[in-house]
Amino acid sequence: MINVINVTKQYGDFKALDNINLKIDRGEFVSIVGPSGAGKSTLVKMLICEERPTAGKILVAERNIAKLKPNELPYYRRKVGVVFQDFKILPQKTVYENVAFALEVCEARDIEILDKVPKILDLVGMLKRKDNLPHGLSGGEKQRVSIARALIHSPKILIADEPTGNLDPVNAWEIIDLLERINHQGTIVLLATHNKPIVDRLKKRVILLKEGKIVSDRIKGGYVI
Amino acid sequence: MSWSTSGRIFKLGLVNFWRNRWLSLAATLVMTLTLLIISIFAILTLVIGKTTDSIRAKMDISIYFNDSATTDQIIDLQRQLAARSDVKEVKYISKEEALAIFKEQQEGKKVAEFINPEENPLPRSLEIKATQPEYLDQIAQYVGQDESKPLIHNVSYQENKTIIERLIGVTSFIKIIGWVFSAVFVLISVLVILNTIRLTILTRKDEIEIMRLVGASDTFIKVPFIVEGFLYGFLATILATILIRIGVSVVSPLIERYLGIDLSYRLMRFFSGNFLTIVGLELIVGIVIGIGCSLISIRRYLKT
Numbered sequence: 228m229i230n231v232i233n234v235t236k237q238y239g240d241f242k243a244l245d246n247i248n249l250k251i252d253r254g255e256f257v258s259i260v261g262p263s264g265a266g267k268s269t270l271v272k273m274l275i276c277e278e279r280p281t282a283g284k285i286l287v288a289e290r291n292i293a294k295l296k297p298n299e300l301p302y303y304r305r306k307v308g309v310v311f312q313d314f315k316i317l318p319q320k321t322v323y324e325n326v327a328f329a330l331e332v333c334e335a336r337d338i339e340i341l342d343k344v345p346k347i348l349d350l351v352g353m354l355k356r357k358d359n360l361p362h363g364l365s366g367g368e369k370q371r372v373s374i375a376r377a378l379i380h381s382p383k384i385l386i387a388d389e390p391t392g393n394l395d396p397v398n399a400w401e402i403i404d405l406l407e408r409i410n411h412q413g414t415i416v417l418l419a420t421h422n423k424p425i426v427d428r429l430k431k432r433v434i435l436l437k438e439g440k441i442v443s444d445r446i447k448g449g450y451v452i
Numbered sequence: 453m454s455w456s457t458s459g460r461i462f463k464l465g466l467v468n469f470w471r472n473r474w475l476s477l478a479a480t481l482v483m484t485l486t487l488l489i490i491s492i493f494a495i496l497t498l499v500i501g502k503t504t505d506s507i508r509a510k511m512d513i514s515i516y517f518n519d520s521a522t523t524d525q526i527i528d529l530q531r532q533l534a535a536r537s538d539v540k541e542v543k544y545i546s547k548e549e550a551l552a553i554f555k556e557q558q559e560g561k562k563v564a565e566f567i568n569p570e571e572n573p574l575p576r577s578l579e580i581k582a583t584q585p586e587y588l589d590q591i592a593q594y595v596g597q598d599e600s601k602p603l604i605h606n607v608s609y610q611e612n613k614t615i616i617e618r619l620i621g622v623t624s625f626i627k628i629i630g631w632v633f634s635a636v637f638v639l640i641s642v643l644v645i646l647n648t649i650r651l652t653i654l655t656r657k658d659e660i661e662i663m664r665l666v667g668a669s670d671t672f673i674k675v676p677f678i679v680e681g682f683l684y685g686f687l688a689t690i691l692a693t694i695l696i697r698i699g700v701s702v703v704s705p706l707i708e709r710y711l712g713i714d715l716s717y718r719l720m721r722f723f724s725g726n727f728l729t730i731v732g733l734e735l736i737v738g739i740v741i742g743i744g745c746s747l748i749s750i751r752r753y754l755k756t
Contacts, residue, residue, distance in 0.1 A: 297670070300488070304667035313661055332668035334457045376666065 228253045228383070228413060229274070234283030236269050236439075243269040245439040247283070250416070253383075256410045258426045259419045261436035269420040270323050270436070271388045274417070285382070305333060308377030308385040308414075312392035316361050316367040322348065322372050323357040329376045334397055350407060351375045367398030374405060384415045388443060391422055399425065461672060465679025468652045472717055476684070479648040483688035483741065484695070487734045493630025494733060499722060500623045508585045508616060513592055514608040515709040516575040521603035523576075529600055530578055536594070538587035550574040575605055588613075641662040645684055647756075649677055649749040660754070674750050681746030681756055685738030690733050697723065 231249040235242065244266045251257055259267050272278040273285060276292050284291050287303075295303055318323045323344060330340045348354040351371040352440035361369055370390055377385055387406060403425055410416040420426065426433055433448075435443045471475045504544075525542065533542045541728045545553070567573065582588045592609045611659050651661070663673050723730070731743055 248689075301667040301669045304665060309665055315658065316667070317659060317662065328662070329666035330461050332663050332666065332672040334454070334669065334672075336454070336455055380667065 228288060229271075230284075230286040230287065234273065234285060236266075236273065236278065237281040242274070245285070247439075247441055249434065249441065249444075251415060253414070253415065254410070254413055256407065256416045257404070257418070258429060258431060258433045259436060260421070260433060261442075262427055264428075264438075265436040266439045267436055268388060269439075270276065271386055271417075271419055272308075273446070274384075274386055276303060286330050301333070303374075304385065305380050308374075308380070308382040310370065310373050310377050310387040310390045314373045314387035316369055316372050316376070318361050321358050321360055321448055322353055322364070325361070325372055326375050326379055327348045331380045333380070347379055352410045359442065363370075365402055366394045366399065370394065370398075370402050371435045372408075374402070378409065378414075381426040383412065384451075385415065386417045386419075387408060389417045389421065390418070391420065391425065396424075401430070402420040461675045464672070465682035465683065467486055468656065468676055468680040469683050471655060472648065472652055475648045475651060476680075479645050479684050480687045480691070482637075482641045482644045483684050483738055484691040486634070486641040486741070487688050487692035487738055488695055490630075490737060491692060491730055492699075492732055493626065493634060494729070495627050495722070495726075496514060496694075497623060497630060498726070499719075500619060500626065504616060504619045504623065507619070511583075511585055511588060511616070513580040513588060515578045515580070515595055515604055516606045516608070517577065517603055519575070521576075525600075525603055526578065529595075529603070532586045533578070533580060533591070533595075536585055538591060541581040545574045545577045545579060547574055547576055550577065564669075579634075596722065601696060608660050608751045612704065621708065622737045638737075642745055643683065645742060645745040646749055648684075649680060649746050650753050652677065652680060652748060653753045664702070667730060675748055677746045677754075678743055680740035681744075682739055682744070685735065685742035687742070689738045691732040693731055694739075696730070 229249070229251040231247055247266075250260055255273055259270065269278065273344070274287075274292075276295060279293050280441075283292050287307075292303060317328065319358040320328060327340050327344050328345060330343065342434070345354060345357070348357055349419045351374050353368065353375060355373050356364065356368065361372070364372070370393075374385075374387075374390075377418055378398055385406070390406070394402065399422065406416050406418065407429075430447045432444070432446050434441060472544050515529075529653060530544055533539050548569065551567065551574055553572060555566070563657070563671060580591060582591055588609060596608060660673055700719050700723050
């Protein structure tokens with residue numbers, strides 16, 4: 228499904244990613260770990276097409292996304308959900324409106340919005356709080372809203388960049404639990420994280436990045452630096 | 453694009469407008485001022501142009517004869533003039549007719565009583581109308597020739613000509629001032645609107661980022677700003693038109709009071725007769741500036 232081939236990303240003289248090769252299959256749950264500046268975020272940005280590689284190819288469903296035209300980009304982004312450490316939810320909109328917004332700006336019909344949003348909110352356990360504004364929510368709840376929004380287009384891939392970075396351990400675990408459930412339904416989950424206990428307990432594939440290179444790639448690995 | 457999509461895009465534009473409402477108000481007012489100035493100068497140029505035209509169309513040459521000239525001589529000159537291809541009509545006005553016209557003009561005033569048919573000081577005259585106002589010059593020259601000179605007391609053409617030339621001078625002066633003022637204000641409103649839209653883009657930075665992430669199409673990201681620009685032009689047109697309408701009804705009584713000319717009827721008629729032209733002109737200028745500024749700001753501040 229995802230095939231990263233000889234990808235290098237260079238900012239000036241600095242190589243953020245150095246000749247990376249990586250293959251991820253349908254239904255996998257992959258953790259990407261490594262110290263700050265190892266290239267995790269660069270890899271994420273590359274996969275959501277926010278940055279383009281200096282060299283190499285990134286094939287997603289056999290298509291090189293490094294060569295997407297600007298008008299194709301929105302349609303690609305609807306196939307890939309993203310979640311960030313800082314949630315990126317709009318403070319002036321309610322939980323419901325935040326999720327509905329993602330459909331509204333993608334030319335969805337009203338009837339589709341009315342049908343999908345409650346279902347997704349129910350999936351992440353936020354249906355009861357749908358009319359709340361974000362400032363009344365806990366970090367974990369905000370992250371759930373953000374995950375709901377990422378899932379609204381039923382993406383094949385969900386990328387989570389430090390989703391637990393701002394959360395306490397209990398909330399963090401709930402989020403990871405939610406990601407696992409999403410993965411069980413067939414969505415690829417890519418988790419970029421610092422959090423050692425989480426990775427150790429997940430017992431899933433772990434890719435370790437260091438100075439822009441893949442140092443290890445282990446099925447059912449733990450967090451080793 | 454479906455109705456609900458267009459509706460949502462328009463709503464986003466309205467939200468843009470409303471979120472920075474004070475700034476939007478300032479942008480709209482500056483635009484209104486710009487449109488007002490452009491319209492006022494356009495109206496002034498048109499009104500003066502029309503007045504000049506109508507005066508020019510009414511313009512004729514009157515030749516006033518000395519009392520020593522015989523009627524035969526005058527009739528002779530009338531015949532010569534009537535034979536010219538550039539002359540449309542030559543009308544002889546006798547002393548009696550001149551008196552009748554004078555009495556009619558001065559009706560109710562004392563002067564009229566001082567003149568009686570026995571002691572009529574009014575001269576006989578020929579009134580000449582040209583086929584085209586431009587020919588009046590050559591006709592006047594012909595009349596001024598030596599042979600008829602002793603008969604003629606006065607030719608009225610010169611005076612009219614000075615008035616017309618003065619009017620044309622005023623029109624071109626107003627045109628220049630109008631262009632300068634309009635250009636300055638267009639520039640000011642462009643700068644204000646560019647900055648307003650830049651600020652809306654900045655205040656909506658997070659929203660735009662999220663829109664990108666969830667795969668919003670370019671239309672959804674860009675068109676709301678174009679809607680915002682359009683709104684400035686549209687609202688400013690409405691405001692400017694209302695202000696002009698009020699201005700016309702306030703100014704015309706003043707003109708009447710100070711200049712003794714009753715313009716209110718003519719101005720109102722002009723306003724309603726050219727309503728669509730005025731509104732159309734304002735709308736085009738306003739929308740071109742508004743949307744143009746949006747496009748520039750989008751290109752400059754909205755990274756894609």
